[in-house]
Amino acid sequence: MSDSTAAVSATPPELADVAPEVAEAVAPDREIAVEVGDNIMEIKNLTMKFGGLVALDDVSFNIKRGEILGLIGPNGAGKTTCFNAMTGVYKPTSGDVLLEGESLKGVKQHKITRRGLARTFQNIRLFGEMTALENVVVGLDARHRTSVIGALLRLPRHTREEKSAVERGMALLEFVGIADHAGTLSRHLPYGHQRRLEIARALATDPKVLCLDEPAAGFNPAEKEELMVLIRRIRADGYTVLLIEHDMRLVMGVTDRIVVLEFGKKLADDTPVAIRNDPRVVAAYLGEPDDEPA
């Protein structure tokens, strides 16, 4: 076995505290430890106007396969609008978004999810009266192929899919660290667990790109540390991550590259170290403490 083969097959340290079968169940079709590579997404000249307000102004950037890309900027800079325009919540005024080379123009939100773009929201959106496990299994359901009749008659295929959904759902809960709460109604979960459950539910759709919108909002420093570990673990399991986050320590500590927006325009696109030392970025953030929630 050559050295390079050994390097690829070794478990990345981020996955060391997860059982190999859990990592495998969470990302069954992926190479573990994907090298940062070709462009998985291209955001091209994206413009979004609300009446006279230009929330996004000709913004272009790429997301590379296997990377953690940060999207930062002061309040109102256009970060969430960018997520919404990418994921089909808003129809961009102009520009295009390509996922693996294919345009998402005019594609409905749920079809964009099915094509491989999943997201979490700034405001948690869980089914409060469902258990943690049920919330994740709902995310898996979109991929099933049996009919309602099949479910009612409990045909073998349905039973098989249901069993595998529960197994994968449990693996996802274990992966994000809340398997002990699988049977708890999501509205009864502590806040930090609800945020983790949202991530598990987004991962359930087996996305090519996972978009996290301020996942650390409302977290204390210890929870932020744990979230950094989880984000690294997600990437180490073969996923590509786009992260909107206000907490500079977290962004600087976890991303490979950062895109900065200011007043709807792209201000910078560089490594965390270069961004930290960019006077334009420092100026854009002046007066805005790192940890202030939006």
Ligand SMILES: Nc1ncnc2c1ncn2[C@@H]1O[C@H](COP(=O)(O)OP(=O)(O)OP(=O)(O)O)[C@@H](O)[C@H]1O
């Ligand atoms: N649906 C909408 N209708 C009108 N204006 C909107 C809409 N969504 C966003 N905006 C405006 O677009 C601008 C960018 O907002 P956006 O929420 O994208 O910023 P952000 O960078 O995500 O800010 P924050 O960090 O506060 O979440 C703001 O001026 C906002 O008021």
